[in-house]
Amino acid sequence: MLKFDVKTTDGNARTGRLEVNGRKAVTPMFMPVATRGSVRTLLSKDLKELGVEALISNMYHLLIRPGADIIQEVGGLHEFMNWDGVLFTDSGGFQMIRKGFEQDIKENKVKFKSELDGTVFELTPTDDVELQFKMDTDVAMCLDYCPPYPAERETLEASVDKTTRWAEECRKVDGDIFGISQGGIEPDLRAKSCQALVDIGFQGYALGGLSIGEPAEKMYAMFDIADEIYPQEAPRYVMGLGSPVEMLEAIERGMDIFDSAYPTRNARHGSILTHKGSLDIRKAKFKKDNGPLDPDCDCSICSEYSRAYINHLCRAEELSWMRMATLHNLHFTLSIFKESRRAIADGSFQGYKEKFQKNYG
Numbered sequence: 001m002l003k004f005d006v007k008t009t010d011g012n013a014r015t016g017r018l019e020v021n022g023r024k025a026v027t028p029m030f031m032p033v034a035t036r037g038s039v040r041t042l043l044s045k046d047l048k049e050l051g052v053e054a055l056i057s058n059m060y061h062l063l064i065r066p067g068a069d070i071i072q073e074v075g076g077l078h079e080f081m082n083w084d085g086v087l088f089t090d091s092g093g094f095q096m097i098r099k100g101f102e103q104d105i106k107e108n109k110v111k112f113k114s115e116l117d118g119t120v121f122e123l124t125p126t127d128d129v130e131l132q133f134k135m136d137t138d139v140a141m142c143l144d145y146c147p148p149y150p151a152e153r154e155t156l157e158a159s160v161d162k163t164t165r166w167a168e169e170c171r172k173v174d175g176d177i178f179g180i181s182q183g184g185i186e187p188d189l190r191a192k193s194c195q196a197l198v199d200i201g202f203q204g205y206a207l208g209g210l211s212i213g214e215p216a217e218k219m220y221a222m223f224d225i226a227d228e229i230y231p232q233e234a235p236r237y238v239m240g241l242g243s244p245v246e247m248l249e250a251i252e253r254g255m256d257i258f259d260s261a262y263p264t265r266n267a268r269h270g271s272i273l274t275h276k277g278s279l280d281i282r283k284a285k286f287k288k289d290n291g292p293l294d295p296d297c298d299c300s301i302c303s304e305y306s307r308a309y310i311n312h313l314c315r316a317e318e319l320s321w322m323r324m325a326t327l328h329n330l331h332f333t334l335s336i337f338k339e340s341r342r343a344i345a346d347g348s349f350q351g352y353k354e355k356f357q358k359n360y361g
């Protein structure tokens with residue numbers, strides 16, 4: 001059973017310790033995204049060296065390839081990926097909706113076709129969570145219904161009702177499961193969704209359907225609502241939030257766990273995160289720049305390679321630059337969490353956050 005202890009607090013921000021199936025992680029924490037069982041361009045050894053303690057994979061992507069049976073036969077996801085840290089899996093609700101699946105409301109089933117070979121899958125919310133555990137996840141996420149932004153109020157209301165019904169179905173499975181609230185940025189609907197999950201009872205509580213284009217301030221207000229309603233003793237997880245400035249705002253409001261493709265996807269597009277904001281390493285102005293990607297970064301790439309070299313590798317289409325950029329961006333993101341944990345423990349989080357945001361711009 002998942003254990004979570006809040007260790008220190010600073011205002012609403014907190015540090016904590018999470019333990020599940022003998023695997024441990026400290027919070028606030030960032031989970032790199034291993035959608036198909038891999039963080040692109042990296043090995044599990046790289047992740048360990050970066051100090052990553054938890055990853056998140058995606059049930060939907062792994063179900064359509066290689067399939068839950070194969071993953072089980074080869075010993076489960078930890079064994080398959082050679083990952084002995086904490087592993088979360090997402091239910092895939094977000095992908096299923098974006099890819100236009102059909103729903104049979106009466107039978108409470110989600111039906112979708114594989115984009116790879118046209119195989120049709122039919123899942124109940126209970127099936128979804130069972131499949132996540134069959135794949136050997138440590139923490140399963142509920143199947144939720146995430147409407148796009150912007151959405152009409154009626155759509156958001158319906159998504160809260162459906163997400164609540166589905167959460168009740170998911171909870172029938174034994175195991176460590178996190179509920180996911182919806183409700184967009186409508187305060188009353190978000191509060192209703194959070195409360196419904198608390199009434200059902202989960203090991204942890206997430207916020208879904210955020211960071212999809214809504215104004216930042218309105219999103220921050222949803223963190224305040226979750227902080228108010230979600231139990232203090234449970235871990236709180238903001239799904240899909242990866243911008244450094246926004247994550248710090250969420251940490252300040254009592255959120256503990258984050259995941260996003262932001263640092264890794266940006267890296268592969270040449271966008272390098274630095275303490276002075278992001279830069280595009282592909283630009284001609286870096287051709288003769290002998291400095292590191294970020295002068296304030298102590299990662300292995302910044303200490304060993306120059307902007308000029310990485311710029312050259314991009315232009316020459318040498319694949320190694322993507323790995324370099326990914327290693328740096330993940331190190332940068334993880335360092336924000338390390339600094340945040342230190343600042344919370346010291347009681348200086350507000351000052352740390354303000355200084356970071358001022359430099360970052």
Ligand SMILES: [Zn+2]
Nearest residue numbers: 297299302328
């Ligand atoms: Zn670096």
